[in-house]
Amino acid sequence: MAKNYDYAIIGGGIGGLMCAYRIIERKPSASVILIEKGADLSNRNCPIISKKASRCVKCPSCAIMEGLAGAGAFSDGKYIISCEYGGWLPDFMAQETVLDYIEQADKILVSFGATTERFNPDDELKKKCLQQNLHMQQATVKHLGTDSNLETMLKMVEHIKESCEILTETDAYDVDIKAHEIMLRKKDGAESSITADSVIFAVGRAGSGFFSDWCRKNDIPLTNNQVDIGVRVELPSMIWEDFSKKIYEPKIWYRSHGYGDITRMFCFNERGSVVTENTRGVLTVNGHAFRDEKKKTRNSNFALLSTIRFTSPFHEPIEYARHVASLANLISGGSVLVQRLGDLELGRRTDEKRLRACTTRPTLDAVAGDLSLCMPKRQLDNIVETLHALNKVAPGTANSDTLLYGVECKYYSARPANEDFEIAGCKGIYAIGDGAGFTRSLSQASANGLYVADKITK
C-alpha cells in the first residue's frame, strides 16, 4: 500500500520550498514530502557553467531550470519587494497581503544569509523616461547575486531537510484527483506511488507543460496568459550606469507607434553574462550577474521582449514561442543567434568577421547570424523601435555594436480554474507559483508558497 503523508509538494523551486518551510514551522509533527524532478542543489551541474561545454548540450534534465531551488537557483536573485510587477497574485489577494507575504519570505531568506541591502525607486529617472514616452516601473528591489543566492538556498534546503522528506531525481508524473495518489518515477525508471491528504503543485515553468496536460486530462478549465518574445540586449555597462547605480534594475515599457504593441525592457544584469536556457529541448537566452567582483564583465544585458496576446481560435501561445525559438536553433545549427544592431538595421547577417570587429565583446559563444530570418517582423520592428526610444534616456543603447541575442521568450503558464489556489473540482489539491500562471518572480512565488501553507495548516 502507498505510504500516506499529511502534505506532499510537487516541485522544489522557491515556491515549493517556502511552502514546505512554513508547513513544518506551523505543524512540526506533520509528515511532509517534497518531490523534485531534478537533482539536489549541490549536484546541479550545468556543463556551460562548469566550463565543460561552451554551448548547451541539451541534458535530459536542464540543471538551470530543474533541481532543488528551481529556476531561481542560478539566477542573480533580484528580489522584488512590490506588487508592481513579478506576477498576478494581486488579482487573487489584496495588494497589502501580497506585500506582507513578500516581506515574510524576505525575512526567511535573510535568516539564511541573504543581504539586507535594498534599492529604492527614483522619481527623477521615472520623469526622464516619461518625457520620452517610456514608462518605468518602480519597485524596491534587492539583489542577492547569483553566488550568494545559491548559498542562501543551500542553507534553506538543509534546514527543510531536517523535518521534511525530500525525494530528488523523482518525476511526479500523475496525480489521481480522488485518491490523491501521486505516481512517481525515479531517474533510473523505477516506479512507485504515495498518497497525501493535501497535494500542492509547485512545478514552475519547467513543469508547466506537464501541469497543463494534467489539467486537460482532468477537465480542469485553463486560461492562457500572454507570451513575450524578443531578444537579450548586450552593451557596455557604462551606458545604463546612471540607472543601475541608483535603482539597480531599470524596468521600462514602451508602446510602439508602428503596432501599438507593448515592448518591455527587464531582467537587467549589470556587468553580467548572457547565458542559454534549455526548456524542453528548445534553447533560448537569458542573463546572469554575479556579486563577486572577479566574475563581473564589462557588459550589461537585459531582456527586450514584445508582448503578444492571442485571440480565438489560437490558444497555444507557449507552442508559438517555442516554434520561433526553435527556428533560431535550427538556423544556428543547434545554438542561439547573435547579431549586431547595425547589421540588423542594414538588413545583413552578422558573420564571424563582423562579430570579431565588434567593439562590444559577446559574453556568450552564440552563432553570428541574422535574427530577421527567425523572428516575426512585427516583434523585430517593435524591438528596434524600442531600442531607439531607450537610446533617448541612455544614449548608446542603439549603438551599431549593440548585440542582440535571440531568441528570448518568457512563457507564462496556463492558469487553472481555482478557488483561493485550490484547483476547481479537486478538493485538497492546490497549485502555486510560475507553473500555474500565478507568478513570474522569486518574491511572488515565495509569497504564494507561504500563503497556501498558512491556509492549509489552519
Ligand SMILES: Cc1cc2nc3c(=O)[nH]c(=O)nc-3n(C[C@H](O)[C@H](O)[C@H](O)COP(=O)(O)OP(=O)(O)OC[C@H]3O[C@@H](n4cnc5c(N)ncnc54)[C@H](O)[C@@H]3O)c2cc1C
Ligand atoms: C535564468 C533565470 C533567471 C531568473 N532571474 C530571476 C530574478 O532575478 N528575479 C526573479 O524574481 N525571478 C527570476 N527568475 C524567475 C524565477 O526563477 C521564477 O519566477 C521562480 O523560480 C518561480 O518559482 P517556482 O517555485 O514557481 O518554480 P521553479 O523555481 O521553476 O521550480 C519548479 C520546480 O519544480 C520541478 N518540477 C517540475 N515538474 C515536476 C514534476 N512533474 N515532478 C517533480 N518536480 C517537478 C522543477 O524541476 C523545478 O525545480 C529567473 C528565472 C531564470 C530561469
